[in-house]
Amino acid sequence: MDTATPAVTVALHDGDRVVAETGQVDARRHGELLLPAVDRVLAEAGVKLDAVTDVVVGVGPGPYTGLRVGLVTAATFGSVLAVPVHGVCTLDGLAHAAGVEGPFAVATDARRKEVYWARYEDGRTRTGEPAVDRPADIAERLAGLPVVGAGALLYREAFPDARGPEHVSAGALASVAAERLAAGRELLPPQPLYLRRPDAQVPKNYKVVTPQ
Amino acid sequence: MADEPLVLGIETSCDETGVGIVRGTTLLADAVASSVDTHARFGGVVPEIASRAHLEAMVPTIERALKEAGISARDLDGIAVTAGPGLAGALLVGVSAAKAYAYALDKPLYGVNHLASHICVDQLEHGPLPEPTMALLVSGGHSSLLLAPDITADVRPLGATIDDAAGEAFDKIARVLDLGFPGGPVIDRLAREGDPAAIAFPRGLTGPRDAPYDFSFSGLKTSVARWIEAKRAAGEDVPVRDVAASFQEAVVDVLTRKAVRACKDEGVDHLMIGGGVAANSRLRALAEERCERAGIRLRVPRPGLCTDNGAMVAALGAEMVARNRPASDLELSADSSLPVTETHVPGAHSHDHVHEVSKENLYS
Ligand SMILES: [Zn+2]
Numbered sequence: 001m002d003t004a005t006p007a008v009t010v011a012l013h014d015g016d017r018v019v020a021e022t023g024q025v026d027a028r029r030h031g032e033l034l035l036p037a038v039d040r041v042l043a044e045a046g047v048k049l050d051a052v053t054d055v056v057v058g059v060g061p062g063p064y065t066g067l068r069v070g071l072v073t074a075a076t077f078g079s080v081l082a083v084p085v086h087g088v089c090t091l092d093g094l095a096h097a098a099g100v101e102g103p104f105a106v107a108t109d110a111r112r113k114e115v116y117w118a119r120y121e122d123g124r125t126r127t128g129e130p131a132v133d134r135p136a137d138i139a140e141r142l143a144g145l146p147v148v149g150a151g152a153l154l155y156r157e158a159f160p161d162a163r164g165p166e167h168v169s170a171g172a173l174a175s176v177a178a179e180r181l182a183a184g185r186e187l188l189p190p191q192p193l194y195l196r197r198p199d200a201q202v203p204k205n206y207k208v209v210t211p212q
Numbered sequence: 213m214a215d216e217p218l219v220l221g222i223e224t225s226c227d228e229t230g231v232g233i234v235r236g237t238t239l240l241a242d243a244v245a246s247s248v249d250t251h252a253r254f255g256g257v258v259p260e261i262a263s264r265a266h267l268e269a270m271v272p273t274i275e276r277a278l279k280e281a282g283i284s285a286r287d288l289d290g291i292a293v294t295a296g297p298g299l300a301g302a303l304l305v306g307v308s309a310a311k312a313y314a315y316a317l318d319k320p321l322y323g324v325n326h327l328a329s330h331i332c333v334d335q336l337e338h339g340p341l342p343e344p345t346m347a348l349l350v351s352g353g354h355s356s357l358l359l360a361p362d363i364t365a366d367v368r369p370l371g372a373t374i375d376d377a378a379g380e381a382f383d384k385i386a387r388v389l390d391l392g393f394p395g396g397p398v399i400d401r402l403a404r405e406g407d408p409a410a411i412a413f414p415r416g417l418t419g420p421r422d423a424p425y426d427f428s429f430s431g432l433k434t435s436v437a438r439w440i441e442a443k444r445a446a447g448e449d450v451p452v453r454d455v456a457a458s459f460q461e462a463v464v465d466v467l468t469r470k471a472v473r474a475c476k477d478e479g480v481d482h483l484m485i486g487g488g489v490a491a492n493s494r495l496r497a498l499a500e501e502r503c504e505r506a507g508i509r510l511r512v513p514r515p516g517l518c519t520d521n522g523a524m525v526a527a528l529g530a531e532m533v534a535r536n537r538p539a540s541d542l543e544l545s546a547d548s549s550l551p552v553t554e555t556h557v558p559g560a561h562s563h564d565h566v567h568e569v570s571k572e573n574l575y576s
Binding site: 029031032033034035036038039049050065068069071072073075076077078079080081192194198199 | 274312317
């Protein structure tokens with residue numbers, strides 16, 4: 001599952017292929033949409049949750065409060081089912097699904113006029129840590145490269161060779177994880193990649209509750 | 213089972229990650245992880261810091277509570293969670309965890325109201341709540357007078373603060389006096405050595421034409437700050453203990469006076485006081501004195517149950533199960549401004565279903 005972008009996406013993977021997948025794009029309703037999506041995917045595959053042997057979650061980077069929805073849901077499943085929870089960089093899922101040959105980059109919308117991005121050698125090989133920057137500040141470095149994802153499509157003036165897919169799919173994310181697990185490679189811990197410090201501002205009148 | 217349901221409750225509306233487990237009105241576990249120290253240097257709760265801390269603490273706190281209670285999660289009769297009100301991002305972590313937990317265990321989920329939970333927690337201390345109960349809830353986030361004929365279904369707001377919450381006033385005065393955050397405990401401690409009658413600070417909204425059950429602490433806060441600044445400007449020492457005692461007296465005087473009046477007006481013979489400020493020793497003492505004089509039975513839970521915790525959510529969840537209230541569904545949202553009248557958030561489907569059926573009956 002992945003909730004790091006406006007897409008809420010869930011898939012079931014049997015080690016060889018994606019068995020079922022569902023998703024919805026709604027940046028404001030991650031909390032409402034995720035569990036029903038899990039339920040739909042399992043129902044479609046005719047499988048109960050306790051048959052799951054590994055949980056894979058997109059760890060971002062992601063700007064949305066929604067990022068935590070996927071992470072806490074995955075961690076809770078892991079605790080109840082007593083199965084491992086693996087993290088995969090959300091950008092890696094997009095790269096995997098991009099189908100681009102040769103070097104390219106992935107960029108998602110970080111809001112505040114910035115993108116989360118990373119460079120890839122190919123669909124399976126990231127060549128650096130994800131970062132957050134203004135499109136104009138990285139346009140030169142990525143000049144001539146295809147750039148995949150909503151962050152590219154949103155800032156076409158900085159990324160002229162912008163391409164889809166726009167959002168990550170859990171199917172791609174699960175495929176990345178299944179490949180890495182099969183190859184005996186380490187996955188990430190299921191911890192969020194925020195890449196930004198929290199806004200350390202105490203809002204005025206925080207949590208004021210005035211019954212009407 | 214039905215009258216002693218085993219329920220796990222999750223609370224993440226502010227800066228405490230709380231998980232409690234109760235059996236009926238018996239407390240089995242109360243695990244809390246707090247991010248208060250991280251917020252201290254900002255002088256208040258920073259929402260994003262709180263949300264991040266909730267994510268880290270959530271699952272370990274659930275596991276700790278289960279261990280403490282010595283029960284298996286499979287034996288639970290339900291999972292309850294604070295659906296609101298509170299900080300949106302913070303609530304979302306708890307609601308998401310509760311949903312995943314309920315789904316993975318195939319148990320009913322109950323999204324409940326934070327304020328109703330603050331009242332219901334007293335069942336763990338003093339047994340079933342009398343009906344109706346009058347409740348005074350005072351904390352850094354809320355100051356309300358609530359009449360609760362049925363804690364699972366009928367809570368009526370009589371009054372609330374029109375500006376600052378009582379706990380916020382404590383934090384702000386502590387900041388002016390350089391006493392750190394949170395301000396409540398330190399002011400309480402210093403006030404014990406001060407004279408509550410030393411300075412006559414104003415009592416907000418106590419005039420004959422003012423709303424009888426509403427509160428206002430903003431004017432008091434300004435008045436105390438001015439008094440301190442005037443002393444400093446004159447080059448005099450600020451009598452910190454007297455200021456603390458006089459300020460605290462002004463707050464608790466208004467709170468208890470209005471609460472007792474509400475009990476008398478509504479013919480209610482029980483007063484419950486909850487929320488973090490209920491830990492204040494002077495509030496407890498004055499409430500005791502005034503309730504006794506008015507023939508009202510006072511119920512105040514121990515301080516650990518007054519601040520935000522998971523046990524209070526579990527207590528209300530258990531009551532929901534015991535009274536057969538409809539469960540929430542998997543679409544349950546965190547609602548940062550959930551009105552106090554919505555004691556819980558039943559699933560849309562059970563409700564819709566009733567409408568569909570009645571429509572069929574009408575037109576077929
Ligand atoms: Zn509270």
